[in-house]
Amino acid sequence: MKYDDASWHYGGDFPGELQPEAGATHIAMFVAWAVLNGLAGNYHTEGAPEDLALLQSREITPTLWFIHACDEKFTTEDLSREGNSFATSYYGSGEGLHSSAGSYLDDYCKAFPSAESLYHVDDSWASFDALSPRITSRLEAWRKRLG
Template identity: 25%
Template sequence: MKRTRILLTKPSKNYKNYIHLMITETSTDQDILNIVKGRLTLRKKTTNAVYKQYPPEEAVQQLEQLSLEYQAKGYSEEPESILDAIKVPEIQVLDKAKWHYEGEFPQDLTRDAAYTATGMFITWIINNNWFTEDIEQEFHAEIEQVKKRQLMGAEFYRKCLDGVFSTQELSDEIIPFVNEYLDIQNDIYTAEDYVQTLQGDKLTFYHVANTWENYDLIEPVIEQRFQQFMARI
């Protein structure tokens, strides 16, 4: 039976380094290998993730190969349940553009493409007034430009948030939904909805054009997910 999730840890003096390898299956011929690295202590964990796309069988091979490479460096397998006992910091980084363009990023694209997917989600956040009052006040002009479709969400992400999207900028009411929907370890937004709605026959999800037409396609999908989430709580 093929494995699609492996947790590896390596003890240090005051913490454990960990590598969490996970395959996210998609409806296309490219699965996503999530490589989440960080540190574990009794009270918190840090996370830094990169994503790589492979055909399904190759994704499994890459996961197993990476596991062996890390074990050769002193890492050992542990049950994933140990992560559940760790308190996650209140402020969570949901995405960083550099995670993408410093990772396995298509050479035929500029760095601007690393902002597109999260930029579209940020557009939904802006249109529904889910940023904190501080962000609303500080970037009032830019937020109004996004609402009037004079500024793309990707550009707002780059210009106003410096390519870092975290729960710190969000109203308390929306954080539970965003944490679930953009969860690094189970990314529903990018790995499922964004890919299935917009990628089509494009080489990667990075090749999706940053257009209002594409935003109009993904917006109702996000909204439906939100309404489903609200119906459960």
Template identity: 30%
Template sequence: MSLDSLRELTGAPWLTSGGKGWLCGIPEVSQERDSAPFRRELQMIVRKYDDIDWHTGGDFPADLDASHARTHIALFLEWAIRRGHESDTLRSLHPDALHSIRQGKLSGKDLLAQCCDDKLTSDDLSETGNGFAQAYYEASCLEDYLDLSDDDLPTLYHEPYDQKKTRDICEKLDARFHQWSKQLDHE
């Protein structure tokens, strides 16, 4: 299935194929704009990487409840928290929930629903986490999720949220994060 077909099917505006364009409703900023006042202004913008509402309308499977639209978002958020890429704000507002995530007593799906209003935004991630999320969501997120999905399931929303899926996604994210970090080191 092509990326354009998936955009149309999911109605997910965050799906981009790279280059200059729109990501989560916020225009990408050219690298020529790197003045300090402009950077401060950008820091006040909350970037929305994903939102359960982007997935639950239209062709969302009638046989599933809306929590299934949370799976892929929660897997990314859980990885970020387990690797220490959550924001200071999330740490200060929800320390017990973050501890429970790290202890395996709370799922990323529960955290996303209870603490993040079913959205993954720049407010949830550290500076490093945001740098990676911005690059990853635009370039590889959907492709990786497709690669790790069970082709026998009717839709991506039928994917399980279990230990195996979490482990597989975390391994893929670790590899992507390592690649991204090395690329930064060479710039």
């Protein structure tokens, strides 16, 4: 299943002044966070350990890693079983912005209140670090609900 795809974002109403990569940043931040927090699927841990090492060492930004390692697509193969359960609950169920995308997009926008849109967030480790505690808190609350 595909949760999201950058190509769904950089067409249509996408801000003309931005590079297409900006359509992937919000997706990349979530996938990178999940991978770095023990929710990676075998695709990343066994199939692309070199790419994972670049992300872990912060030698590459989340969006550049996502574009290269995931071909701009966030799918179930990116995450473990637990990661997919969490992503379905929090990120959304595969309809991109057209679904009830859980709380992730709300949390993302709240983490960057001065950004003109979700596409105007910098692809940087500073942005990642600003967002990460919100996602971590959501994961902890989700795990508690499961018992």
